[in-house]
Amino acid sequence: MGRLAILSGGGALPRLLAEAHPDALRVVFKGVAHDMPDPVEVHSFEKMGGLFDALRSAGVDELVLAGAMGRPALNPAEFDAGMMAIAPRLLPALHGGDDAILRLIIAVFEEQGFRVVGAHEVLPALTVPEGLFAGPEPSADALKDAEKASDILLALSPLDVGQGAVVAAGLCLGVETLQGTDAMLRFVAETPAHLRRGKGVFVKAPKRGQDLRVDMPAIGPQTVQNAAEAGLEGIVVSAGKVLLLEAEATRAALEDTGLFLLGRVL
Amino acid sequence: MGRLAILSGGGALPRLLAEAHPDALRVVFKGVAHDMPDPVEVHSFEKMGGLFDALRSAGVDELVLAGAMGRPALNPAEFDAGMMAIAPRLLPALHGGDDAILRLIIAVFEEQGFRVVGAHEVLPALTVPEGLFAGPEPSADALKDAEKASDILLALSPLDVGQGAVVAAGLCLGVETLQGTDAMLRFVAETPAHLRRGKGVFVKAPKRGQDLRVDMPAIGPQTVQNAAEAGLEGIVVSAGKVLLLEAEATRAALEDTGLFLLGRVL
Structure with missing residues (x-):
């Protein structure tokens, strides 16, 4: 079994998960407010390819998305190759509401070979x-x-x-x-x-x-x-x-x- | 085909039905507010037996209940034989809400041989x-x-x-x-x-x-x-x-x- 990464949005939930899983990799995003204590790795949505690589290098095979991410503005000029590949599917999802975006993001991570789990699985006590x-x-x-x-x-x-x-x-x-x-x-x-x-x-x-x-x-x-x-x-x-x-x-x-x-x- | 009776509660609906059916018998109840224009027959819930008789004497075979009736206080000392026969079924219905009471009243009229119709059947234009x-x-x-x-x-x-x-x-x-x-x-x-x-x-x-x-x-x-x-x-x-x-x-x-x-x- 590999390592867990916590992709953190706002609120108390990501911190609680991190406390329960001290070995987990803590990822936060540029433009997204968070309360995750250090050490955190800062990534940007424009460079999803870079995030995939970083997760793999850190031995991550399991992810949990936690906390509100909002909808940070994306700058297409900064997209890396990984994000370029996702972008055509992201635009229609943007019209479909938060759930549609999150479902797409989950699908993308799963295509990259990561297992995406729920906070209730990572920390049933919640x-x-x-x-x-x-x-x-x-x-x-x-x-x-x-x-x-x-x-x-x-x-x-x-x-x-x-x-x-x-x-x-x-x-x-x-x-x-x-x-x-x-x-x-x-x-x-x-x-x-x-x-x-x-x-x-x-x-x-x-x-x-x-x-x-x-x-x-x-x-x-x-x-x-x-x-x-x-x-x-x-x-x-x-x-x-x-x-x-x-x-x-x-x-x-x-x-x-x-x-x-x-x-x-x- | 016989005659229609309009059993009137409050509001404009009973009057509209009466205007559309000038030959209908207009029945109002003691203790129940109504806007039905004269001529009206006044009955009381305590004397349902008397109401059945009056409807039959007037050649009524079809009834419509229209308008809010509220829940007038009943004086058991004034019950006639017809009401005495209904009373044992009325008490449980009183606990069941307005619909349950109205359903019982409809059942009672039907047992007495009257056809109970809806306002939309009497006046589809409504x-x-x-x-x-x-x-x-x-x-x-x-x-x-x-x-x-x-x-x-x-x-x-x-x-x-x-x-x-x-x-x-x-x-x-x-x-x-x-x-x-x-x-x-x-x-x-x-x-x-x-x-x-x-x-x-x-x-x-x-x-x-x-x-x-x-x-x-x-x-x-x-x-x-x-x-x-x-x-x-x-x-x-x-x-x-x-x-x-x-x-x-x-x-x-x-x-x-x-x-x-x-x-x-x-």
Whole structure:
């Protein structure tokens, strides 16, 4: 077995991966903000051929992409031969959204012989495990609501919609759309009281077939806070498939608010 | 063929039905607000047996329930024999939500030999017909978005969720939940601009298998206004299955905002 490289974007995730894998090669990119501690190797998207060579020289055979990369401006005048070869496929992907770009990048690395893995594979402790993570035992109603929310997500999965849904007393109060979890939970919080018949739960899971190397659902203390403000009893996530970046702060938020967080095989 | 009775709750719909069917018997209920013009017969929910008799005496064989009835307080001391017979089934239905109550009421009338029909059957002109109702021709993108929104509604239908959805440039921006259309369109209006890649459409349709005598989707000028504020290109509804109560005001709102309204067989 060879060596792991962490291709780092912004946020805390790349650093956590590096701490768990001290031997991993740390790669950051010109024009992309990052919090990765030294030592890092700085590369540029214009010189992907150079990056491939550097990874091979360092004995890397496995890669993880972690953290937000944004969309740095590319200067075609600086493209090396490796990037020239990719460029014709990159332009259409640029119109297709972040997922399409990341899928292309993964495909390119795999063609070069690297194995691309997800952060949850490199550091399983980053995900919510099966069972009650913190908070009180869920009520029978909450488990029933969770099942319905999970059915909703499953039904929407083939349409590439919905990483989350809220169900209360059997009634759906929110389906996560492009705007994300926080926007959806704020929407639920605004539900007129006379329409509500129970507290309800928020269920979060990847879409069926979703490439977790590209886009992994995540929750944190803010999710707990928003779920509490939406009057929910708790949160249910797909065990092992949803990132929990700030475990201790999340645990504290659960204790503060009295909500539960449960990992289930969904 | 016998006579129609309009069992009237609040709002403009019962009056429109009465205008279209001048011979229909107009029934209103004690404790339920209504805008039905005279002559009306006043009945009370406590004396359903009396209502059955009165309908038969008037030669009624067909009923339409129209307008919001709310949940008037019932005084069991005033129940007649007909209501006494219904009461044991009514109590559980009261816990089940408005639809469950209405479904029970429809079942009770049918057991009594009356045919219960939907407002759209009594007055088809109240619905959006197939074709462009008003506004510009929808773009190819809008029709594609409408198809995806319609697929989303179809996928959710077995779960009793979703009479409406918004899709823009292939991305789902909103799924209608318990809070209704207006709340969903306001949510879509708040979508951060950087997430949007196209105008999009709002699609409204009954759930598959939804009893249109109990709950019929409706749109009006406010829907058009909200869709415009959400930045949408137009509205697509299931032809013949969505009520349009204020046709002229809706047409005016479409002209004002430049949105289209299209009826399609969904």
